[in-house]
Amino acid sequence: MAQSLDRLKESPSQTAGPYVHIGLTPNFCGIDGVYQSDLGSTMVNSETRGERIELRIRVLDGTGTPLKDALIEIWQADASGLYNSPAEMRGPADPNFLGWGRQPSDMETGVCRFQTIKPGRVPFRDGRLMAPHITLWIVARGINIGLNTRLYFSDEEKANAEDPILARIEHRVRVPTLIAERQGDTYVFDVHLQGEKETVFFDS
Amino acid sequence: MAESGSNRAPEIGAFFQRDRQWHPAAFTPDYKSSVLRSPQKALLSFDNTLSELTGPVFGHAMLGELDNDLIHNFAKAGDSAIGERIIVHGRVLDERGKGVPGALLEFWQANAGGRYRHKKDGYLAPLDPNFGGCGRTITGEDGGYAFRTVRPGPYPWPNGPNDWRPAHIHFSVFGHGFAQRLITQMYFEGDPLIWRCPIVGGISNKAAIAALIAALDMQSTIPMDALAYKFDIVLRGRRSTLFENRPEGN
Numbered sequence: 001m002a003q004s005l006d007r008l009k010e011s012p013s014q015t016a017g018p019y020v021h022i023g024l025t026p027n028f029c030g031i032d033g034v035y036q037s038d039l040g041s042t043m044v045n046s047e048t049r050g051e052r053i054e055l056r057i058r059v060l061d062g063t064g065t066p067l068k069d070a071l072i073e074i075w076q077a078d079a080s081g082l083y084n085s086p087a088e089m090r091g092p093a094d095p096n097f098l099g100w101g102r103q104p105s106d107m108e109t110g111v112c113r114f115q116t117i118k119p120g121r122v123p124f125r126d127g128r129l130m131a132p133h134i135t136l137w138i139v140a141r142g143i144n145i146g147l148n149t150r151l152y153f154s155d156e157e158k159a160n161a162e163d164p165i166l167a168r169i170e171h172r173v174r175v176p177t178l179i180a181e182r183q184g185d186t187y188v189f190d191v192h193l194q195g196e197k198e199t200v201f202f203d204s
Numbered sequence: 205m206a207e208s209g210s211n212r213a214p215e216i217g218a219f220f221q222r223d224r225q226w227h228p229a230a231f232t233p234d235y236k237s238s239v240l241r242s243p244q245k246a247l248l249s250f251d252n253t254l255s256e257l258t259g260p261v262f263g264h265a266m267l268g269e270l271d272n273d274l275i276h277n278f279a280k281a282g283d284s285a286i287g288e289r290i291i292v293h294g295r296v297l298d299e300r301g302k303g304v305p306g307a308l309l310e311f312w313q314a315n316a317g318g319r320y321r322h323k324k325d326g327y328l329a330p331l332d333p334n335f336g337g338c339g340r341t342i343t344g345e346d347g348g349y350a351f352r353t354v355r356p357g358p359y360p361w362p363n364g365p366n367d368w369r370p371a372h373i374h375f376s377v378f379g380h381g382f383a384q385r386l387i388t389q390m391y392f393e394g395d396p397l398i399w400r401c402p403i404v405g406g407i408s409n410k411a412a413i414a415a416l417i418a419a420l421d422m423q424s425t426i427p428m429d430a431l432a433y434k435f436d437i438v439l440r441g442r443r444s445t446l447f448e449n450r451p452e453g454n
């Protein structure tokens with residue numbers, strides 16, 4: 001026997017369920033007048049620094065069918081690679097960019113769209129620079145615990161090649177599952193929940 | 205650096221590893237929707253980088269006066285939602301037992317009859333014209349929170365031939381780092397449906413299930429008005445940075 005460490009356990013996760021929109025994007029699902037707007041629906045204003053981009057993200061189930069009831073949140077650095085967060089010790093981030101967004105997938109097409117900016121590079125724990133990336137958190141009916149992954153950019157080949165997280169992926173054929181394809185100012189990204197093209201999800 | 209709304213020095217240590225045995229597994233076939241939506245390959249494990257350690261801050265200024273009152277925030281002036289009036293309160297803590305101030309809590313639920321205000325919910329229980337079903341609040345300095353609502357009804361759902369969800373309130377919790385992001389559900393003490401629910405049953409540890417069951421709290425009721433339930437939520441704790449090699453730039 002020994003002393004107790006006296007730690008609490010994290011509250012267990014439960015699925016967001018089919019009606020996550022009522023809580024997180026009520027205006028989107030027709031519940032008007034409770035909040036002025038849906039939190040996280042607008043990420044940039046005219047003062048935000050950086051290159052404007054659109055993300056078009058779909059989440060596909062094990063049959064390849066896009067989820068029409070998913071909800072995605074993204075978290076990213078500003079154009080200079082700084083996070084707008086109290087835990088960011090390197091300096092002040094762009095005051096016109098929170099770096100966080102939330103979007104439901106379209107109820108017909110399953111596409112989630114984010115209007116944002118391309119993030120700068122952020123240092124890894126040892127000081128090496130990570131490639132520009134956006135952190136994703138995905139919830140939906142049937143997902144028991146929110147899924148974490150990252151979106152990297154297809155036009156950052158050199159940075160991607162030296163990224164310390166991408167380098168940890170043992171099966172190199174899976175690296176492209178984290179890279180969004182550039183089409184003009186839009187990046188297209190499919191998240192596969194299962195199957196041959198299953199996206200690399202994170203435990204971090 | 206964003207304002208934390210607190211006088212504490214910001215905490216920057218990495219989060220404790222998530223205990224994946226304690227959480228429900230991704231693949232829980234008794235909950236049929238999980239079958240085709242559960243990743244099957246191993247997760248990529250790594251110690252938190254700045255991308256997981258940091259997170260946005262939501263100030264109290266974003267809150268409207270009725271955001272934490274589901275009895276009134278959708279009701280016509282002078283009206284209120286139908287149902288058992290309750291207060292839900294508690295604290296958001298981390299695994300070290302410290303209160304988490306400034307955490308954004310968002311909650312949603314069915315009405316007293318078990319019906320959601322959502323076009324995809326076709327349950328025959330009626331909508332309550334005075335109940336929307338969503339609310340939010342931000343924890344105070346000690347991690348405390350409270351809101352008013354009506355007790356949601358249980359409802360049937362298409363899974364097995366006769367599955368019923370226990371009465372529950374969905375909670376979304378935003379702590380200080382994006383790696384703490386959590387969605388869960390609160391259940392009510394004494395509800396016999398809890399132990400029959402395939403979604404709850406995805407959690408294999410009984411003590412873990414008990415951690416999602418709010419206790420009736422008679423000391424916090426408002427006599428002649430509302431019963432009270434106490435529900436504490438625990439987020440991932442942070443390691444101390446005292447003896448760690450600090451990441452470049454810190």
Ligand SMILES: [Fe+3]
Pocket residue numbers: 017314369372374
């Ligand atoms: Fe529900």
